[in-house]
Structures are given as structure tokens and as C-alpha cells.
Amino acid sequence: MSNLNDTLEKRALLEAVNLALHRAMQEDENVVVLGEDVGVNGGVFRATLGLRDRFGFKRVIDTPLAETMIAGLAVGMAAQGLKPVMEIQFLGFIYAAMEHLVSHASRIRCRTRGRLSCPMVLRSPMGAGIRAPEHHSESTEALFAHIPGLRVVIPSSPARAYGLLLSAIDDPDPVIFLEPTRLYRMNPQPIIDDGRRLPLDTCFTLREGSDITLISWGASVHETLQAARMLEERGVSAEVIDVASIKPLDLDTLEASVRKTGRCVIVHEAPRSCGVGAEIAASLYERALLDLQAPIQRVTAPDIPPPLYRLEQLYIPSPEDVLAACELVLNYA
Structure with missing residues (x-):
């Protein structure tokens, strides 16, 4: 295994997220990506780079600067059978989306007695360490952990980011997937792009x-x-x-x-x-x-x-x- 790792390209956490998004969209045509600047620019950190060129503007959607609209659109898409992966540029910008996350995404399964589910993923950078203002540097994961019906996942390495994001996209219920910006380009490691999922709800x-x-x-x-x-x-x-x-x-x-x-x-x-x-x-x-x-x-x-x-x-x-x-x-x- 050590010899195999020596020959594999090392990827940082940011690249692992991008790799997982490419894999998920390739495997399932219902996976769509939306958010501010995710298409033409490839996202504020370039986590979605190359997706629009490969999968087209109908599956990689640049939205206006409107977090409320992004969240509401994702909930609607998920309820009707798509698997939206929305990006909020920084965790401090998420508060405008809370109405849809708390009042709708987390409750659809219970509200409809299982008739509908909400297979959506909200991705967002989180945390300090990149010399950004306070709204770009927050760690408010406890807000989402308190809401019944939401899963909250925070990877700490490229390999776990890859495997956990794929599992989050597969999940039939909403997942808040928070990516530590301080780790985006730190400690690259060999990753095999084999689609291997890692289990959620596991330490x-x-x-x-x-x-x-x-x-x-x-x-x-x-x-x-x-x-x-x-x-x-x-x-x-x-x-x-x-x-x-x-x-x-x-x-x-x-x-x-x-x-x-x-x-x-x-x-x-x-x-x-x-x-x-x-x-x-x-x-x-x-x-x-x-x-x-x-x-x-x-x-x-x-x-x-x-x-x-x-x-x-x-x-x-x-x-x-x-x-x-x-x-x-x-x-x-």
C-alpha cells in the first residue's frame, strides 16, 4: 500500500471536495450544484472548478447573491427528486437561509409522514485562520446540531472530505457539510478516486x-x-x-x-x-x-x-x- 500511495497524486481537502463533486455528478444525473459563483468562477475557493464545463449550466447553476433564495430553491428541488448541493460562500452568510433549513428542509419527512424527503447538501467553508473578517471566520456548527432532522458533518482531512461528501450526497435527508477553510490547502494526501464512501454518524x-x-x-x-x-x-x-x-x-x-x-x-x-x-x-x-x-x-x-x-x-x-x-x-x- 505504501508503494501505491507513493504513486498517487496528493490532494488537499479543497481538491478532495472537487473530486467528490465530479464523482457524484458523474454517477447520478439528479445531482445538481448551485450557489453564488459556483459555475463560471468555480466558487469563491474554486471548490467547484471545472464542474460547469463538464456538466453544463443546467446542472451547475450560478445564482444571485441571495442565500434565502438559494436555500428555498434547494429545498424545492430536493422535494421533487433532485439532489441539490448548494454552496453558501461563508458560514457567516448562512443566517438568511435558516428559515428554509429549520422550517422546511429539516421537517419535510415528518411533515409529509414520509411521503417526501429532502436529499440536499449544504456546503459551506467555516472557521478562522485565513485572515478574513468575522462573517467569513465563524464556527457556528452547534446552531445546526440543535435542529432535529439535520445531519452535520465536518471533515478534517482530504480523504474524509472525499468519502463523507459522497455519503452526504447519497443521504435521503438534509446534510450540513462544513469545510474548514484553514485546512483547504493544508496537508495533502494520496486519494484514490474510486467513489468509496465513508460512513456518516461515525467517529x-x-x-x-x-x-x-x-x-x-x-x-x-x-x-x-x-x-x-x-x-x-x-x-x-x-x-x-x-x-x-x-x-x-x-x-x-x-x-x-x-x-x-x-x-x-x-x-x-x-x-x-x-x-x-x-x-x-x-x-x-x-x-x-x-x-x-x-x-x-x-x-x-x-x-x-x-x-x-x-x-x-x-x-x-x-x-x-x-x-x-x-x-x-x-x-x-
Whole structure:
């Protein structure tokens, strides 16, 4: 396998998304892509580059700058048998689309007693780290995780972006697919364009360990893995889990890890209050309280809007922040 990987072209997360979109549109003529600048320009980050040339303007649709209209159009398309993949240019622009996501996309299956479903995917870049204004740098995944009927998926590597996006497009219900902009061009890896899907609603154990469990998702997986390597240099064995699908949560995998290590730190870039980390912590306390040897710690961004880029690195949780939380947990008495 190592020899095969050496010969494969390495692709970054952004390229993996593009590859998955090409694959899905090739496999299923009902898959359509829509959003602002997705056609002629290939998207604000070029995630949809080449799609219009290959599949035509009827399947790759440039829309006006109107997120409300984009979401409403996607819901209508999905209800009538298409599989729309809509792009919102930045997560901070999504609020105008919330009416359709909350009141319609998430409820169609229940409202029609299963007669209709809503097989749509909303793609959006998320998170800080690219020196953009605050509306371009938000991590508000908890808003969508709170809505019954919505799946929320956040890949942290090119391979997971490819496999999870294909599964999201296959899903008969709406999926919010959030792509960390900070990872778009970071850490390319070999990818085989074979259409292999990865399971939704499943955590991925990236590193086995026995002393402490580090739980993260999205861009913060990068800092979490760095912290795990720093712990290893100190003789501490850290297990690292990428949640990947934050709604529904794969609590069985998380519980099994925490029961094994007895210690847990949760890391996410979103603000602390009412974040997904709090939900994970509460669930682990309910399931594995007597196996915990220390209180669970959370490492998060502060409860403020993302700052201007000069302060960005103070806002994003760092490996040192993760390490400090680990030391609290490991030294708890």
C-alpha cells in the first residue's frame, strides 16, 4: 500500500471536495450544484472548478447573491427528486437561509409522514485562520446540531472530505457539510478516486492511546494531533478521536475510549457556551462517570466574534492550550 500511495497524486481537502463533486455528478444525473459563483468562477475557493464545463449550466447553476433564495430553491428541488448541493460562500452568510433549513428542509419527512424527503447538501467553508473578517471566520456548527432532522458533518482531512461528501450526497435527508477553510490547502494526501464512501454518524480514531482521550473535529483536529505528539514526548499515550459527524454523535466510540483512558479533553474552535463540546461532555458524564478519573476539560474559542486577523491566533485554540488542559486532567487528584 505504501508503494501505491507513493504513486498517487496528493490532494488537499479543497481538491478532495472537487473530486467528490465530479464523482457524484458523474454517477447520478439528479445531482445538481448551485450557489453564488459556483459555475463560471468555480466558487469563491474554486471548490467547484471545472464542474460547469463538464456538466453544463443546467446542472451547475450560478445564482444571485441571495442565500434565502438559494436555500428555498434547494429545498424545492430536493422535494421533487433532485439532489441539490448548494454552496453558501461563508458560514457567516448562512443566517438568511435558516428559515428554509429549520422550517422546511429539516421537517419535510415528518411533515409529509414520509411521503417526501429532502436529499440536499449544504456546503459551506467555516472557521478562522485565513485572515478574513468575522462573517467569513465563524464556527457556528452547534446552531445546526440543535435542529432535529439535520445531519452535520465536518471533515478534517482530504480523504474524509472525499468519502463523507459522497455519503452526504447519497443521504435521503438534509446534510450540513462544513469545510474548514484553514485546512483547504493544508496537508495533502494520496486519494484514490474510486467513489468509496465513508460512513456518516461515525467517529474516526486517528491515534490509539491509553492515558487520555482527546476529542475534536474540523480544523482543531490539527492542533489536537500536535498536542498528542507533544504528550508522547513526555511519555503520555493520548488517544485522538475525530468526531467528524457532530449530529448524530457516535457516542458509543467516545464512551469506549473514555472508559479505557479515564481522562478526556474536548477541543473545538467554536465559542465555548452551548458548544457541541458541552453536549459531548454531558453525554460522557451520563454514560461513564464512574470510569472518569478527572473532570472533563474543554478547550475552545472565547465567547466573542472572531477577531481581526492580527488577533486570530489568540482566538484559535493552540496546541499549547490543549496541552495545558491535558496537564490539568493528568495531574488531577
